[in-house]
Amino acid sequence: MPAHRDRTAAIFGAVISPGSRYVALGSSFAAGSGVKPRLDKASGRSQRNYAHLVAEALELDLVDVTYSGATTANVLSESQNDAPPQLGAIGPETELVTVTIGGNDLDYIGTFIRGSLMNTLARPVGLIAKRLGNRIRARVSYLKDQSEYDAAADSLTEIATQIRKSAPRSRILLVDYLTLVGPGTRPRLDVPLNEEQLPSVVMMAEGLAAAFAKAAERTDAELITASSASLDHAVGSPEPWTTGFRFVPFGGVPYHPNEAGMRAVADLIVNHLRANP
Template sequence: MGSSFAAGPGIKPQLDKAASRSGRNYPHLVAEALDLDLTDVTYSGATTANILSEPQGDAPAQVDAVGPDTELVTVTVGGNDLDYIGIFLRGSTMNTLARPVGLFSKRLGNRIMARVSYLREQAEYDAVADRLVEIVNRIRASAPRSRILLVDYLTVAGPTTRPRLDVPLNEEQLPSVVMMAEGLAQAFANAAARSGAELVAASAASLDHGVGSAEPWTTGFGFRPGGGVGYHPNEAGMAAVADLVIQQLRTAD
């Protein structure tokens, strides 16, 4: 279960248009590799509320798919609670619009770029951790024998990422986006420690695979046919997360 970083928007084949769910997302790749029966309820745009209680489109709350026969659950959600990728996309859009405007009026260009705030309070990250713990508890209540893996978010922009055409943020904005990613990763780690769920730290494993790296696991700004939506996992990223999940399952068996 989870949001777009689990669903795989833009990665072919798309099995559910409304959910932007790929047949080559990491849940499908894990199920294929381990010969598991998969129920995939990932849905792009999902928040923790859509996991716990709120329908999304025609889809019920994702936790409703868990039952007493469920043996394994992977969870990637929380970024939309913080508007993490949304802020990244809006900032990139505003900067792209501001660039030609700034040629005529630097002041107006700066005003356009300043319309996006990249800051989040610690309480917001803590709230994500709290809701992840609640998700784990709800899963355990329905499936007491299941293994629960909290799979955090692949790195889009890491500490070494610099402004470029497909990451059109400046030297002041990029560190704030990186701080959001780090805060989200810490929320997952805190939730795993508090709930006893297993943590798959895709964020740490992908630090050298952000946009602009030699082998990126996420896409840059904009849409890339067949390669995923901007600032989201690409096919290589989904395969890498699947490998991390499989490694976790085999190591802890």
């Protein structure tokens, strides 16, 4: 086990016993957008997101303030629609906090969806006018500057720091993002990116995972690496933990955790807590 987790258990290691207050923070990858049954339309929160599954398994008192589309600013200081900053749910009695946020700061999923949409539109156009098809594809940039990943790491660090101030004895789990593009992912109908674009999506995912790792190391928060655990469960794998792209109205939420993915993340968290009481 990494040394920073040992220190967390020694210094802040609240025992997560039945009835403990558990607060879940994050964006759609935590809220469970598209996973039924839905609890709230505005937030996209699912009754079967990983927070609810963890709370059910460990008999915890859950406060779920995850919200689809949230950025780190919506956790720290900015309201989202009618929802106040998510950190407001943290108090001295909080014993467990999970955090999955940062992807929207980088427009990670948004870029993937727009690229897939543009490629899907460009395919029939390109059969008639190749140059126009290429122009449509080129409207999406997959490149991010390192400063953007550094900013995400800084924001995650600030979130963990503020949680610690509000709930000094809480267990803080930074839960990174499930993998969308794995080693075996190839261009296909539900991943309509080409061989040049797919590696750029992988680079974004790796940059986001590195931001979580940096924040965990800086703050002694505990790191749940859903990204590495799901490498063999990307879109196109025999047992995917995320959805692919669908170019149809009401076709679900593309490139987000499915029910199996939510269960897998919940299992990672529960197993981690049971192994590190």
